[in-house]
Amino acid sequence: MSDAFARALRGRRGELNGRFDEARRRYPALDADAFAAFLSVAVDPVVSAVAALHADRATDAAAAAYDAAIDIVGRQITGGSARRALVDDVWQRVLPIAAAAVAADPARVIAALTNAAYHIAGTVGARGSAWMTAMEGLAARAAEPTQLLAAGQVAAWRAGLAHYRSTALAVADSLPEALALAAVGAAPGASWRDVRSRLGESRWYDPARSDGTPEAPRIATVAGAFRGFGGPFAEPPLVGTVGDQFRVLSGAEEWLLFADAFGATLHRAPAHLEADAQWAPSIPADVAVQGGCVLWHGQSVGAAAWGDVTSAAMTENTLALTGSLAHGVVIVALA
């Protein structure tokens, strides 16, 4: 254990022990050994990093980290499963690099990034490791807590949380240009104005692709799978739209579908919403099916073992299809 952390613990020993005792009443499964291990492996590096930058803030950082560790270990969201592994990762890989932001507002930064890791790891299709890598880079750039957390939100969207697209873009607009460009993965010398404009025009534009945006139409991704294989759908789904929002119907269950260049996510739709989704078994006018291929304006989107097309829906730049032999929704990028 580092000297800084040891000092912080010694100086407030009675109080911290009291917190642990009180926490045991809230979290009966709070294990002292697991807690001690987490303090040593995860909390200590964070406190050391803060102490190296701002020795006078190490104690506050230690106390905030200690409280967060109680929640993490008490709720058993550390160690073991992949979800918990991402929480461990954020403590060991990101928080030490973000020492400046942690020193400025330890309780807020620690809690926010831990919760973000927890959410990302729990979102099907999200790429936790990609977010972690992005955060390592962003944490080194953003010393101010609000900016770091905003950049983290943008990075989370890019890591596959497609449902956050519109609000993440709004958050990115609030960042300094260099940080915004880094958060969306654009080259450092790019113009945020240009990048932002293209992101607004097409959900299939990825600023990080150095080889440019692939030609359209193309199959971007397949959203969902059979429930027996870990997906959400018990029955082959149908896709429709309400306004410009994709809706997916599987049996009696309804889902909202979000998709863009960075991923696709499905969310249970509230039960009472207006049942005016267009569950169209017919193909939109711009789309044709020939010999097992789906054509858009005469261009093939590729063959796939979907069986007969059972439903199709279009929003701007995006075509969604379902087939009689598939339990996923094929997302086709049209731009």
Place this chain on the structure above:
Amino acid sequence: MPVFRPFQRLSAAPTNPHAAPAAPRAFDVAELYRGPVGATPDGDGAPSLPLDEKLRQAYFWIVNTAIISPHYDVEYNAAPPQSYVVGDSKARLTLPSAQSYSGYVLLPLLTFATRRKCLFVGGPGRGKTASAVLMGVLAGYSVRDVRRAMQHGHPQLTVADLLGMPLPADLVNAQRLEDIRISWRQWLGMRVKIVDEYNRIPTRTQSALLTVMSDNYAEVLDHIYECPEAAWFLTANDDQGGGTYQVIEALRDRIDVVVQALAFNPRFLSELLTRIEARIRAEEVVPREIVFSEDEVDRMQGEILAVALPDAVRRRLEFFASQFELCEVAAEQLEYRTKDTARLAGAEWPALTARDTGRDRLKDLGCQTKNGVSVRALMTLLHYSKAIAYFRGNGVVDLEDARQVLPFVLHDKLVPDHDAPFFEAPGNAMYRTDRIGWLRRLFDLSCAEYDRLDLDRDDPVAALAAELRAGLEGVNEREVRARLLKVERLVAELSKGRKLYGHLYDDLLTLKHIHQRYTNYRRWLETR
């Protein structure tokens, strides 16, 4: 140094989940940072809670962390509750099947939300003053300010002590009263006012307090201080007006609700031990998330008043209130046959009740009380019914809401006649000491009678009143005569061979009112 948060943990929203229709879901990236660790503070875009949810979070924080009141005397049930009989006295323990509350914490909180007046009663050391201080902290005042602004009742408390005094230099030099400046007491400007042991205040000073409580202004030497609307919290060890000085009736009547401090359950001694060991005082660790700004309380008041009171609930409250005022032997004219008439005349109560009117004195709910329900009390009842419905997250008052707050509202307002036959009946003797239980029982009996009379479906007086309320625009003379005839027939029918009970008395006066309105209108039509 971060504040010790464990005592500041708030219940996770929603604190009273409803199977309400879900709004279309919006996705906000701000959700990313909410989760199992800590409470993300302001600044990350988290939307603020609805005020009713904030009020509930305040309630649960107080009851779980601050006051430790593991009582559920305000009981709600979603399904028939489990009920057990204990002991020779057949004490009943009910396990409510829906979210239920401690009246000792809930009623003061509703008082805070509605800016009305609450009296805490109970033995010493039961948390009355501490509860009042908490309400002050919830309003955003520091603990120090709340304590210093608290008015402590004692026999030497003067009007100047309470309200303020003229500046001595001005007293000497001024030629006119208007030139005298007054140094007003700071507490007059606060939105939460606390008077500790109000029944130890001398009578003369009580009168000055009454002016502030009732009319919201203080006066010294013709100078007026207009006080802002405030929630009042008063404490007394004895709610019977005892203490050092008798509390003047007008002052007692200004109190909206009375809550009794219930006994501390020693099973929760460990909570007190933790507090002692951690040197925590609840009022010093109130989470800032449950502190209400002045604007928030203003908005909350508006939202509470917007809660609907259905006609069905209102009618039962009307029926209940109509039981008590009638005193058949008090006067000749019907309008004056009230208990108030007898009281003003100084009539001996036993002499009044001894005179037989033919009514069933056990069945007649009015026989149980020495007075009726005042307009002020009725308005308070309506207000608190809305407040508790709002607190529970409902947009409409349920009958149970009214039933639960009624005993606290009428605690000091409806005076029981302990010599009434009701209290002599087997099993009812305890209601002589159990004011809350008696009032709730009274309301239940009233509702049972309401059901027996089937007034929800067959209420000709209500129908005629509704017809009148619809207006007289376009009603011709012929129609007016027909309506007058309807009223007269109904009066004849109601008068025939019936005992005059309270609700019938009010119905007859209502019919007289309707008849008078049509009579005046017909006369106007004739002279047009």
